[in-house]
Amino acid sequence: MRTQAGMATPAATAAYAAAFPQFAASGHFRKLRCGAPLTISSLGLGTYLGQADDATDDAYAMAAAAALAGGINLLDTAINYRHQRSERALGRALRAGGTPRERVVVCSKAGYVPGGELANYMRLGLIRPGELAAGVHCMAPVYLAHQLERSLENLGLEALDVYYLHNPETQQAELSREEFYRRLRAAFELLEKQAAQGRIGAYGVATWSGLRVPPDANDYLDLNRMVALAREVAGEGHRFRFVQLPYNLAMPEAYTLLNQTVEKPPYVSSLNAAFRLGVNVIASASLMNGRLQALPEEVRAHLRQFLPPAASDAELALQFVRSTGGVAAGLVGMAQAAHVACNLRAAAVPPAPPAQLGRLLQS
Ligand SMILES: NC(=O)c1ccc[n+]([C@@H]2O[C@H](COP(=O)([O-])OP(=O)(O)OC[C@H]3O[C@@H](n4cnc5c(N)ncnc54)[C@H](OP(=O)(O)O)[C@@H]3O)[C@@H](O)[C@H]2O)c1
Numbered sequence: 001m002r003t004q005a006g007m008a009t010p011a012a013t014a015a016y017a018a019a020f021p022q023f024a025a026s027g028h029f030r031k032l033r034c035g036a037p038l039t040i041s042s043l044g045l046g047t048y049l050g051q052a053d054d055a056t057d058d059a060y061a062m063a064a065a066a067a068l069a070g071g072i073n074l075l076d077t078a079i080n081y082r083h084q085r086s087e088r089a090l091g092r093a094l095r096a097g098g099t100p101r102e103r104v105v106v107c108s109k110a111g112y113v114p115g116g117e118l119a120n121y122m123r124l125g126l127i128r129p130g131e132l133a134a135g136v137h138c139m140a141p142v143y144l145a146h147q148l149e150r151s152l153e154n155l156g157l158e159a160l161d162v163y164y165l166h167n168p169e170t171q172q173a174e175l176s177r178e179e180f181y182r183r184l185r186a187a188f189e190l191l192e193k194q195a196a197q198g199r200i201g202a203y204g205v206a207t208w209s210g211l212r213v214p215p216d217a218n219d220y221l222d223l224n225r226m227v228a229l230a231r232e233v234a235g236e237g238h239r240f241r242f243v244q245l246p247y248n249l250a251m252p253e254a255y256t257l258l259n260q261t262v263e264k265p266p267y268v269s270s271l272n273a274a275f276r277l278g279v280n281v282i283a284s285a286s287l288m289n290g291r292l293q294a295l296p297e298e299v300r301a302h303l304r305q306f307l308p309p310a311a312s313d314a315e316l317a318l319q320f321v322r323s324t325g326g327v328a329a330g331l332v333g334m335a336q337a338a339h340v341a342c343n344l345r346a347a348a349v350p351p352a353p354p355a356q357l358g359r360l361l362q363s
Contacts, residue, residue: 003157006101007198016103017041027350028041028043040074041347042329043286044105046331047089052082056085061090062093063337065093068104073103073104074282075090077155079147080109094106106157107163109164110144110166112170121143141189144187148199148200158199160199163203165184173219192230204244204279206244213259224273227240227277247284247286247321247324247330248292248317249292249320252361255361256269260273271327281328282327283330286332304316306351308349319349320352320360322346325354
């Protein structure tokens with residue numbers, strides 16, 4: 001299978017944005033503030049949900065092609081999504097060739113053992129006894145190096161733009177904090193090496209609960225400590241530049257919960273801390289895994305001020321995510337080209353003013 005060289009570049013991603021003048025006034029394209037100043041779309045295509053079957057592969061490949069052709073240059077996947085089939089489906093869309101590799105920001109994740117592989121990986125010594133958490137999760141360096149190679153092969157790429165440790169809090173629940181951060185440091189050392197070799201552009205953590213819980217919770221992730229670890233490993237030029245966390249109308253904790261510190265108290269929100277620590281935030285589950293389809297009337301009425309009258313609840317919910325200060329982009333699972341088209345309508349409207357969103361979250 002042909003492998004595509006290269007990774008996203010500042011010039012090529014800016015050229016991608018310039019090819020969509022219809023979004024020029026709507027703040028759809030944003031420059032990442034930390035690390036390489038890539039230009040990304042305010043919505044990204046996610047690939048988590050759906051059956052592990054040929055029909056869903058075809059649907060994701062077509063939706064991804066429609067996204068790339070329509071103004072979305074952020075693609076998100078993980079090796080375990082749909083038993084590696086989501087990565088392969090994105091690989092098909094990327095190989096179709098409509099959009100040069102350098103214009104697209106491709107992200108994947110490692111940590112969860114992909115379906116059907118555990119016994120094989122244990123036999124090969126990729127996962128050693130004691131490294132597996134919850135029976136499904138590993139972040140040992142040898143394992144991560146193997147997973148990165150496999151993801152690149154699945155996607156048909158020579159390099160990824162962003163590589164996430166997937167829900168590292170899964171390990172935290174079973175380990176002392178000291179042991180957890182020791183393992184995280186070892187993982188960061190591996191990821192910095194991969195970045196130095198040009199296999200990844202940057203790395204981060206994609207978490208479900210870790211940044212949305214209070215500091216005394218078992219699964220809490222300390223963003224300041226993670227950045228300090230990356231600095232210890234690689235200095236100020238470290239490549240720990242991304243977090244991915246759920247953020248949507250029903251899960252606003254990244255904005256509302258004051259659970260992180262930057263060097264010292266007071267506690268601030270994850271969005272605030274990430275901004276100050278030089279980390280880009282990508283929102284996941286922007287439609288709450290597809291469940292945000294019937295908004296409460298007062299929420300709908302509030303958001304309607306910022307979109308045309310015919311906008312659907314999904315468009316309103318996405319406008320909320322992409323309007324939140326500190327959120328670089330919102331990921332939306334899209335296996336239907338019709339959903340890509342619908343969601344791009346929201347992206348063509350300027351974001352809601354921050355004060356108005358604050359009022360909604362406080363109500
Ligand atoms: N811990 C983590 O790292 C983590 C956790 C969750 C998610 N994520 C990432 O975030 C991405 C997004 O989250 P998600 O896929 O779980 O959920 P989501 O984006 O909140 O919702 C996706 C669902 O909404 C549907 N949808 C999309 N646009 C729509 C529209 N305009 N109208 C009606 N329905 C619409 C999709 O349908 P179709 O698919 O049929 O188009 C799909 O069923 C994931 O794909 C993944 O990449 C990461």
